[in-house]
Amino acid sequence: MHAAEFIHVSKTYPIRGGLDRLFRNPFRRESLVALSDVSFSVDSGEVVALLGPNGSGKSTALKILASLILPTAGIARIEGRDTSKESLATRGRIGYCMAEERSFYFRLSGRQNLRFFGKLRGLSDARIERDIDDLAALLALDEVDERFMTYSTGTRQKLSVARSLMGDQPVLLLDEPTRGLDPYTSSLFLERLRLIASTGKTVILASHDLGAVDRIADRLIFLHKGEMLAEGSSEEVLNRFDVPSEIELEVAGAKEGWTAPLKEVPGIDLVEEKSAPGEGASRCRIVLGGGGIEPDELLRLLRGRFRTVSRLSLRKGSLEELYKRFSRGEET
Amino acid sequence: MMLDPVRGRPWAFLRKDLQVATSYRLAFVLQLFGIALTLALFYFLARLIDTTMNPYLDRYGGDYFSFVLIGVAVSNYLSTGLNAFASRIRDEQVLGTLEAILSTPTRFSTYLLSSAIWNFLWASFTIVIYLVFGVLFFDLKMVNPNLPVALLFLSLTVIAFSSLGILAASFILVMKRGNPVNWVFTSLSRLLGGVYFPVSVLPVWLQKAAFLLPLTYSLEGMRMALLTGVALADLKKELLALVVFTAAALFFGILSARFAIRRARRDGTLGQY
Numbered sequence: 001m002h003a004a005e006f007i008h009v010s011k012t013y014p015i016r017g018g019l020d021r022l023f024r025n026p027f028r029r030e031s032l033v034a035l036s037d038v039s040f041s042v043d044s045g046e047v048v049a050l051l052g053p054n055g056s057g058k059s060t061a062l063k064i065l066a067s068l069i070l071p072t073a074g075i076a077r078i079e080g081r082d083t084s085k086e087s088l089a090t091r092g093r094i095g096y097c098m099a100e101e102r103s104f105y106f107r108l109s110g111r112q113n114l115r116f117f118g119k120l121r122g123l124s125d126a127r128i129e130r131d132i133d134d135l136a137a138l139l140a141l142d143e144v145d146e147r148f149m150t151y152s153t154g155t156r157q158k159l160s161v162a163r164s165l166m167g168d169q170p171v172l173l174l175d176e177p178t179r180g181l182d183p184y185t186s187s188l189f190l191e192r193l194r195l196i197a198s199t200g201k202t203v204i205l206a207s208h209d210l211g212a213v214d215r216i217a218d219r220l221i222f223l224h225k226g227e228m229l230a231e232g233s234s235e236e237v238l239n240r241f242d243v244p245s246e247i248e249l250e251v252a253g254a255k256e257g258w259t260a261p262l263k264e265v266p267g268i269d270l271v272e273e274k275s276a277p278g279e280g281a282s283r284c285r286i287v288l289g290g291g292g293i294e295p296d297e298l299l300r301l302l303r304g305r306f307r308t309v310s311r312l313s314l315r316k317g318s319l320e321e322l323y324k325r326f327s328r329g330e331e332t
Numbered sequence: 333m334m335l336d337p338v339r340g341r342p343w344a345f346l347r348k349d350l351q352v353a354t355s356y357r358l359a360f361v362l363q364l365f366g367i368a369l370t371l372a373l374f375y376f377l378a379r380l381i382d383t384t385m386n387p388y389l390d391r392y393g394g395d396y397f398s399f400v401l402i403g404v405a406v407s408n409y410l411s412t413g414l415n416a417f418a419s420r421i422r423d424e425q426v427l428g429t430l431e432a433i434l435s436t437p438t439r440f441s442t443y444l445l446s447s448a449i450w451n452f453l454w455a456s457f458t459i460v461i462y463l464v465f466g467v468l469f470f471d472l473k474m475v476n477p478n479l480p481v482a483l484l485f486l487s488l489t490v491i492a493f494s495s496l497g498i499l500a501a502s503f504i505l506v507m508k509r510g511n512p513v514n515w516v517f518t519s520l521s522r523l524l525g526g527v528y529f530p531v532s533v534l535p536v537w538l539q540k541a542a543f544l545l546p547l548t549y550s551l552e553g554m555r556m557a558l559l560t561g562v563a564l565a566d567l568k569k570e571l572l573a574l575v576v577f578t579a580a581a582l583f584f585g586i587l588s589a590r591f592a593i594r595r596a597r598r599d600g601t602l603g604q605y
Contacts, residue, residue: 069598069602102429106427107356112351117436119341121436
């Protein structure tokens with residue numbers, strides 16, 4: 001049995017307009033496809049990241065797993081339970097961190113809010129207090145006894161993360177959990193997530209923080225306009241889509257046409273000059289394709305050919321590049 | 333381990349609502365003053381009305397202040413029942429807490445009923461204050477009040493109005509704004525239900541419309557029980573009408589809530605407002 005499962009799930013939202021649309025087109029029914037025939041499964045102890053640009057269907061997928069939304073077609077399961085038909089049992093097994101900055105009572109303190117939601121989780125008073133203190137320490141939530149309305153964006157996010165980690169839920173659904181967190185807290189939180197997963201809990205997170213995702217996710221699922229474009233570890237995905245490495249080269253006192261010989265090197269797909277000669281330093285971007293010179297070998301070659309190299313950097317095929325390509329619709 | 337989806341949750345809602353309500357200190361105090369001002373308003377208004385000139389009031393003991401005080405107090409339940417559920421859902425949608433609540437193992441019905449406990453407790457507190465202040469300071473006349481019958485009518489009234497409130501909340505869950513149930517029952521009940529004047533004052537055709545409203549029977553039963561102390565046997569007609577109305581409202585309230593939550597989950601609009 002998988003910890004979480006999507007079997008041919010599709011979701012279409014009806015679009016309802018105002019009176020003007022009703023008068024203009026009374027019989028027209030519009031809809032928005034949020035997910036289209038998406039299937040994947042996640043096993044216990046796995047950390048899986050849903051990636052994709054805004055509107056790709058990440059939050060919808062998490063909400064379906066949290067049983068807040070019903071799929072139009074297909075089945076979503078948490079620990080074998082159909083999230084549509086066994087909503088209550090499903091919700092007893094998940095911790096859900098919303099992407100919303102709000103979702104708390106503004107007049108209450110963070111602690112009062114967490115006590116309330118802890119009770120709704122069915123936790124005992126002692127467990128609630130212990131969890132609040134532990135999570136406040138972990139997330140550096142020093143303001144836990146202040147009113148929520150005084151919180152900064154980052155602190156609100158910390159409280160949202162803390163709420164999702166309360167109790168002992170085996171499946172954590174986290175929508176943009178590191179959004180608004182400072183790098184230090186974000187790093188601590190991610191370490192904790194890895195630790196949580198190592199105890200057999202399952203983490204499914206949607207995020208735009210590719211660095212974080214690359215560090216902690218066992219597997220990535222790329223979504224674009226509701227369709228699943230790729231699935232696998234970051235290495236598998238980068239290899240499959242042949243994401244090129246890039247080199248940034250800066251040379252002092254270069255003459256016109258200095259990049260021409262580079263274009264003849266096998267394996268170099270693109271050489272793009274980024275500044276005109278005479279500016280002092282000349283720069284160019286070199287994009288490597290597959291099957292030719294290796295990046296490290298090219299670096300050695302460049303150092304040998306240009307004696308006045310002032311900057312030379314290599315950026316190996318990255319999730320950022322693939323993300324951009326997916327977002328631009330270059331990979332489908 | 334099977335989770336108990338109810339245990340501790342009503343208390344959690346009540347505690348949270350009490351914390352929120354008392355955090356608005358001025359509003360809390362002003363509400364208490366409001367009760368006193370309403371009492372004074374109707375007391376002085378009642379002094380203008382010569383009971384000998386008002387045969388309509390004979391049936392209720394002849395005292396307008398007592399008559400209207402029961403009307404205002406019970407109509408508080410109408411407002412609470414009709415508004416509490418719908419406004420709570422609307423507030424939670426605006427705050428963004430509705431999805432957060434419904435992502436926990438809490439039944440929608442538990443949430444809905446628990447979320448109105450504070451409002452009903454406050455309405456009950458208000459009624460008690462009205463009656464106690466009325467008796468102590470404003471010469472409220474209750475002749476051998478039949479408290480068990482009054483409580484029976486009050487209980488049915490609460491259930492009936494709550495059911496209507498749940499029907500109203502279902503509209504809010506789906507339509508977000510615009511609440512026909514609330515509009516119809518609040519406006520018509522205040523005019524026709526006998527809050528400020530006896531239904532017998534109305535023209536016959538309007539009296540017929542008044543008998544379609546649950547408030548008419550609630551007020552009749554409560555007033556007769558509290559102001560004249562009549563026995564339950566003398567209120568059979570009112571009791572039967574209220575029971576039928578309560579059963580129907582409960583049935584449609586539950587049905588509409590089920591439909592609304594499913595529709596909101598299907599459309600993905602649970603947290604939208």
